[in-house]
Amino acid sequence: MILAFLSVGFYSCQDNDEEDIISQAFDPSKPVEVSGFTPESGGAGQRLVIYGKNFGTDPSIVKVLIGGKEAKVINVNGESLYCLVPQQAFGGDIEVRIGGEEREVSGYSENAFDYQRKMVVSTLIGYKNDRGDEPWKDGKFKADNPNDRASGFWEPSFMKFDPVNSNHLWVVFDFNNGLYKIDFADSTVVKVRSDFDRPRSIDFTLDGEYMIIAEDRGGENDRATYRLSRDKDWQDREVLTRYKQSNGASIHPVNGEMYFNSYEKGQFFRFDLNKYFEEGLGDKEFETLFVVHDPQWEYKTFIHPSGNYAYIIVINQHYILRVDYNWEKEQFNQPYLVCGQLKSPGYQDGVGSSVRLRNPYQGVFVKNEDYVEAGKPDEYDFYFTEQHNHDIRKLTPEGSVTTFAGRGSSSINPDPWGYVNGDLREEARFDQPTGIAYNEEEKAFYIGDKSNHRFRKIALEEAQELEGEQE
Secondary structure, three states, X not given: OHHHHHHHHHHHHHHOOHHHHHHHOOXXXXXXXXXXXXXXXXXXXXXXXXXXXXXXXXXXXXXEEEOOEEOEEEEEOOOEEEEEOOOXXXXXXXXXXXXXXXXXXXXXXXXXXXXXXXXXXXXXXXXXXXXXXXXXXXXXXXOOOHHHEOEOOOOOEEEEEOOOOOOEEEEEEOOEEEEEEEEOOOOEEEEEEOOOOOEEEEEEXXXXXXXXXXXXXXXXXXXXXXXXXHHHXXXXXXXXXXXXXXXXXXXXXXXXXXXXXXXXXXXXXXXXXXXXXXXXOOXXXXXXXXXXXXXXXXXXXXXXXXXXXXXXXXXXXXXXXXXXXXXOOOEXXXXXXXXXXXXXXXXXXXXXXXXXXXXXEEEEEEEOHHHHHHOOOOOEEEEEEEOOOOEEEEEOOOOEEEEEEEOOOOOXXXXXXXXXXEEOOOOOEOOOEEEEEEEOOOXXXXXXXXXXXXXXXXXXXXXXXXXXXXX
């Protein structure tokens, strides 16, 4: 309706005779009045019509400030103008300036626009130089001197919040041998240790006292999984299981046993972590529950907070399986398809096998308050990264997949990748995102954006610069 109104007003202006057009021109000797606007509320990008007097007909001499932020003016027609609400217009006060620096006249609205914050993508840490070879190093999130900034981050990442200290986000990178701590208390990134060999995942025991790491090594007697101890500042290492090419390990959130896999034949293993702590257990005393499909199947397992089921993200074959938990046997049953299709990469939202994925990597369960209010049996959606679709997708309990963030800024170029902050779908771009973690307290996602060499954040707008860039 806004567009229709402006179109009628604009073209009727063109049909008027020259005297009518002149009568609508801006008169610097008269005040600019702002009498109202519609709609009364909205977020960044909202189309807004402002009503008043003496606006003139030349958009080039019109400046609109909403909450102190400059809006994009689309059209002006004497007693009305059309603009787009800018980002971070938190205050909501509306000012219309007409005429330019030498003869500018301002008008103000008595009422404020009700600015509603929305989820946006911003940059948390990292930078990329012209060569793309900046060093891997500790440092601050933000620093004027690039030498003081944390940098690197160009390998696939896996992320996990510390269950005991929510200020600590732990990260490992495939093909980088370090364990990194992102510390939100002092805004730093610190490498805690550097003696790993292709670490692929992080999880914690139920009491949070031990960190579980999976390594992707080549021999049957190599480390597959091991634990680090909190009381030793994570500087010890005790092997739990030995086998080749483990892509990940997960702890059951209720019963506490450990599940890990092997790329070798797609095996899915169970290791009784409780028995290990209580009685002792050898590093080969694990059982094979099933084989996902064929040799060289790269996948990671993510267990629902209830423990009722898990999703298996098959990275190199572009689909997601579900495995239901057998509470009587205390182990998972056979897997079945949830979304995507075997060896059929692509990009398509939808349900079940109609969905097309391309190299999904890590996922996280997030409670949906609408499900809680509706009394649904499953209260969680599953958000996951996709490397080669350059996006974040959402999987509902019913098997529906939609694109949550990324692939925006279509006016720049037709490519789905890049580095752009802002609106989740209209603007934001990623380049091969891998790691993902969710902070329940602040309702924020953290994304390891591999080819942009950065960590990104998805949260409600904050009163700070989004640092938007595009490449």
